Amino acid sequence: MSLRSLLAASLLMSMSIELHADSLYVFVPSEVRANVIEDTIKSKCSGIDVTAFGRAKDFATIMKTEPPSAILTLLPIIDYNGVFKTVMKGAKDGVTDESYVFVTIDKPIDLTQVAGKKIGVVDLLGRKPMSEFVTQLLQTDIKLKRVSKVEDLLPLLSFGSADILFVSESVYEGMKQKSQLNLVATRLDVRVGLVSAALKEDAKSGSVSQCIQKFDQDINKMLGVDAWQAL
Amino acid sequence: MASPIKEWKWCPAVLALVLTICIPFKVLADSTILQLAQNEDLIVNAGETTPDEYSLDGTVLAFKPRGDAFDEVIKGIKEEVDGELRLVVVDANKSLDVQKIRKQMSQYRPNVVVLLGNRAVQTYTDYQKASGASASHPPAIATAALFVDQMLPKLKNTSAIRYEVPAVTSLVNVRNVVRSPVKTVGVLYRSRLKGVVDSYATYCKREGINLVGIELPNASDNMDKLIAKSLKDLSKRKVDSLLVLNDNVLLTSENVKKSWLPGLKKQKIPVVVGIEALVNTDLKFGSFSFSPDHYGLGSQTASIIWELWDNDWEFEDMDAQEPLSVVKTINTKVLSKNKIKVKENNLSSFDKVIKK
Structure with a gap:
């Protein structure tokens, strides 16, 4: 084998190692199934090993056992994990967070009467951390009813298993499109970060950032954003 | 076109499928045993306690x-x-x-x-x-x-936590994906399930869905004829969709063959079932299935356990709960054959999309 072909083979091998080294885990609670999110992102991110998760627990478990080089998830989850550094933030209407609301049926909730109510949420972090996270956001003691899928929020409320839902404005809008119940939102002074991309400390951002920049309107809509901001 | 009964005879695999579905129902109803467990001694799976x-x-x-x-x-x-x-x-x-x-x-x-x-x-x-x-x-x-x-x-x-998926959960999801209206939905039920269907109707009404039920006797030698007649009645009432309950007596292989398949063939509407096997394309029966998400049932059970823990192991509320999480399947091939259009974008909310 000539020196040139040896170098070429060596270069190809190193490229291949780098490509395989990039793994991206995606966890974005949504009505869209994880396999659909995964396939759609894969189509834009050749060379990156993309895996999407539909449940917080599955995501948290694999983050411990087989941490990836990058994650694409909501900002509170990135913050909770600690070891990943945010490199890109998703934005909607020019801002990188969105407001959260209380949702009830027929009547808005009296904010002085929230303590002791059962509050339904989509689980992002697991039982204890999620409870701490929501308590911190709402500044009151609450009883949390967690569901693993966004679509389970509506039955949670309509069957009376929760008194109130605590959801993002976009989830509320989605529920109103789906249901004919008289869903009422009570505005809160609470904003939570949208989906963002974060890297493990020693990982290079190149391929993941390039992949995200290729996201079209459909993928962004699926992820609840309309643009990306590099940090 | 061949009659459904002839088609049925030509398709032993489908017959086997329905028998597989319906025979356990029979066992289940007679002995209220959900699953035939093997005859072994009790085993503690948790291992030694440390x-x-x-x-x-x-x-x-x-x-x-x-x-x-x-x-x-x-x-x-x-x-x-x-x-x-x-x-x-x-x-x-x-x-x-x-x-x-x-x-x-x-x-x-x-x-x-x-x-x-x-x-x-x-x-x-x-x-x-x-x-x-x-x-x-x-x-x-x-x-x-x-x-x-x-x-x-x-x-x-x-x-x-109930095992049956509430009608409202299924029908709201159907309405979310089909382009035709889902305002009036037919359901056949035996008298023993009247209470269940009444409760379904209450929830459906809040969602703007009118559940039209036809009550059948608990037992009859002519159940196949009663089912066929009821399906005709529902057709005359121009229901937008049909909900089929998981009832072992209504869904015997004989009734499926003689009454359901011929009756459904004439109705070009979404048919909602509770067992995934019934949305098999060859069966030409259901176009949607909604079945319990068993992992979800576990999570919901754990949620009650933590409420008990929080309350010194005493119930605050002992009422039976509805299951919150379901597994959703849609058969677009069957819907397409019946000229029912779907909102393509909303298919991504289904766990399984059968296209062939």
Whole structure:
């Protein structure tokens, strides 16, 4: 084998190692199934090993056992994990967070009467951390009813298993499109970060950032954003 | 075009499929056994208890029949309580009896009992009865058992999560994906399920869906004819969709062959079933199926367990809960054949999309 072909083979091998080294885990609670999110992102991110998760627990478990080089998830989850550094933030209407609301049926909730109510949420972090996270956001003691899928929020409320839902404005809008119940939102002074991309400390951002920049309107809509901001 | 009955004869695989579906229903109804467990002795799956486990915040004793579905329920519970509560899983097979339950209760002294499947619920009922009227029992949660409401009044300190997917959950999802209106939905039911259907109708009404029920007798020698006539009646009333309940008597292979398939063939509407096998394209029966998400049932059970823990192992509310999470399947091939258009963008919310 000539020196040139040896170098070429060596270069190809190193490229291949780098490509395989990039793994991206995606966890974005949504009505869209994880396999659909995964396939759609894969189509834009050749060379990156993309895996999407539909449940917080599955995501948290694999983050411990087989941490990836990058994650694409909501900002509170990135913050909770600690070891990943945010490199890109998703934005909607020019801002990188969105407001959260209380949702009830027929009547808005009296904010002085929230303590002791059962509050339904989509689980992002697991039982204890999620409870701490929501308590911190709402500044009151609450009883949390967690569901693993966004679509389970509506039955949670309509069957009376929760008194109130605590959801993002976009989830509320989605529920109103789906249901004919008289869903009422009570505005809160609470904003939570949208989906963002974060890297493990020693990982290079190149391929993941390039992949995200290729996201079209459909993928962004699926992820609840309309643009990306590099940090 | 060949008649449905002829098609049926030509397709032994489909016949086998329906028999597979319907025969267990028959067994299930006759003996209220959800699953035929193998005849083995009780097995404690949790392994040896280490001293550390005694320092956990409480013990959950679960009676579980064999089967993947029940394993998923346990997985859902385990992932929520792992490391904080001790979960002991006991095999609720055919040989489960009052003595064995008593032994496990005495050995593990659980803070809460979980009963999976009709056999475990029934045997635990017998155990409570045998323990005497004055005996106290830890809180128990029954789930993955058919029509568990009917068993609850005989149980002390027991709550439940129903196994049947509420009609409103299914129909709201159907409405969300089909382009045609879903305002009036037909359902056939036997008298014994009147209460269930009435409760479904109440929830549906709040969602702007009118559930039109036709009541059939609990038993009849002419059930096939009654079903055929009722389907015709619903067709005349121009229902937008049809909900088919998981009822072993209405869904015998004979009734499916003689009444359901010919009746449904004439109605170009979404047919909603509760078993995924019934949305098989070759069967030409259902176009949607909504079945319980067993992992979700486990998570929901764990949620009740944590409420109990929070309340010194006492129920705040013992009412049976509806299952929150479902597995959704859509058959776009069957819908397309019936000229029912779907909102393509909303297909991504289904767990399974059958296109062929």
